[in-house]
Amino acid sequence: xxxxxxxxxxxxxxxxxxxxxxxxxxxxxxxxxxxxxxxxxxxxxxxxxxxxxxxxxxxxxxxxxxxxxxxxxxxxxxxxxxxxxxxxxxxxxxxxxxxxxxxxxxxxxxxxxxxxxxxxxxxxxxxxxxxxxxxxxxxxxxxxxxxxxxxxxxxxxxxxxxxxxxxxxxxxxxxxxxxxxxxxxxxxxxxxxxxxxxxxxxxxxxxxxxxxxxxxxxxxxxxxxxxxxxxxxxxxxxxxxxxxxxxxxxxxxxxxxxxxxxxxxxxxxxxxxxxxxxxxxxxxxxxxxxxxxxxxxxxxxxxxxxxxxxxxxxxxxx
Numbered sequence: 001x002x003x004x005x006x007x008x009x010x011x012x013x014x015x016x017x018x019x020x021x022x023x024x025x026x027x028x029x030x031x032x033x034x035x036x037x038x039x040x041x042x043x044x045x046x047x048x049x050x051x052x053x054x055x056x057x058x059x060x061x062x063x064x065x066x067x068x069x070x071x072x073x074x075x076x077x078x079x080x081x082x083x084x085x086x087x088x089x090x091x092x093x094x095x096x097x098x099x100x101x102x103x104x105x106x107x108x109x110x111x112x113x114x115x116x117x118x119x120x121x122x123x124x125x126x127x128x129x130x131x132x133x134x135x136x137x138x139x140x141x142x143x144x145x146x147x148x149x150x151x152x153x154x155x156x157x158x159x160x161x162x163x164x165x166x167x168x169x170x171x172x173x174x175x176x177x178x179x180x181x182x183x184x185x186x187x188x189x190x191x192x193x194x195x196x197x198x199x200x201x202x203x204x205x206x207x208x209x210x211x212x213x214x215x216x217x218x219x220x221x222x223x224x225x226x227x228x229x230x231x232x233x234x235x236x237x238x239x240x241x242x243x244x245x246x247x248x249x250x251x252x253x254x255x256x257x258x259x260x261x262x263x264x265x266x267x268x269x270x271x272x273x274x275x276x277x278x279x280x281x282x283x284x285x286x287x288x289x290x291x292x293x294x295x296x297x298x299x300x301x302x303x304x305x306x307x308x309x310x311x312x313x314x315x316x317x318x
Contacts (some may be wrong), residue, residue, distance in 0.1 A: 004154040014132035022108040023135040024115065027122050027303050029296075030136045032129025034162045034238045036155065038221020038244065039144045040176035042089055042266070043189055043286035045126045048140065049097040051293050052122055058099075060120035062110045063127060065103030067245040071190070074104030074113050084225050088245060088269045093126065106257050107134045122300070126163065129170075130161055137303040138296070139170045142187070144222065145178015153169050171299060190282045191233065192283040197279035209262070210234050210273070217263040219246035220271075226264055230282075237262070250274045 013019050031048055033039045045061070052059040065075060068087035075086050079095040090103045095220060100118040102110040107125060111134065114120050125134065129141060143149075150159040175184040196202035213233055215256070218226040219242035227239045242252070248270050253261055261279045263271065267282035 003156065005162055007154065011132060011162075019113070019133065021133060021135050022111075024111050024123060026115070026120065027137040027300060027307070028111075028125055028134060028156060029138045029140065029300070030125045030128045030131075031120065031140045031142065032125075032127050033142050033145075034129065034160050034164070034166055035144060035149065036159050036221075037144075038225070040174075040187060040189060040286070041127060041140045041142045042092060043284055044140065044142045044174055044176070044187060044288075045124060045284040046096045046258050047187075047288055048296070049093075049099055049124050051296065052124070053097075053099070055297055057122050058119050059097075059122045059124050060102070060114045060118060061093055061097060062107050062114065062123055062125045063087075063090055063093070063101070063103045064105060064107075064128075064131075066222040067247075068103065073106065074102045074110035076113070078099040083270050084247070088266050089126070091269050092266050106170075107131055130315060138172070138299055140172045140296075141167055141170045141172060142174045142176055143178075143184065145180070145186075146177040146225075148178070172296065174288070174292075185289060187288045189229070190287055191229065191282050192285050193283045194262070194280050195268075195282055195283065196277065197263070197275035198277055206233055206235070209260065209280075210236075212236070213238065213259050215240060215253075215259055215261045217253060217261055217267055218242065219248070219267050220244055220264055230262065235262075242267075246270075253279070254294055 014021055031041060031045045033041055049059050065087045068085050070085045077086050077090045077094045081091050083091050086103050094101045100114055100120060102114050104110045111123055149164055152158060152164060154160045154163060173184040174187045176187045180186045194204050194206060214237045216227055216230050216237035217240045221244045223241040230237050263281045265281050265283050
């Protein structure tokens, strides 16, 4: 109850301008969740960025850079950045989305750096639902369709960062892997490829892994989802769960039996520097309905129309 009271008071303090709120000159789309742990936010963020690019926008991504230990913030993120400096999820997003990206605890400074050095005209703020110091035009919350909200309590008695009532104020709700409610859009995560960790140009099929035991490795918010997905595809796995954002060292993945090691794409970012040739990772893409894409773009166009903008963009979806 104390935690929940603090959360609500903090939000109202920003709403009433007790705390300063930065409003960028371009629209901001926030993708986040109210749960602790993995809900599928990263693939949802990737999907949103790709949809914006397809519609003719020049999006950029801003994130916290969780797990990064840079001495100076904000940090620009490139596909070849060091995960120990900017964090693993940041590099994954930079590689997948191929758009400008900056990370740092102060999202305002990260946005300002992007606006100064790039032609960005819409910001996608990854995991920024509770970062009220930056104003947002559109909010998207990703819900774990299987675990949903646990016991419904906020931390530390439950898994929630904010009360469930917070979702009533959010523009779009995405249900990852469950039966969506009337106001939720379904999202399915589909395994696209199996790539070699040491050399991502090497690819193999899921079918080629059917007849051999595998070590499945996951250091993500919800590793059991990854393990269930592999099992559902007919793979024989021995699961190895690690903490989210785990900093791998070679001995963590030394099993001394020669069997292939299969991991998530986020884990591969941190293991590629020491990976032997039998380490593989799966790429996962989010699938969302066309209705969500159209409603998201329509909402964004209305936000743009309500602003006094000094930039232009092709507003017609390609």
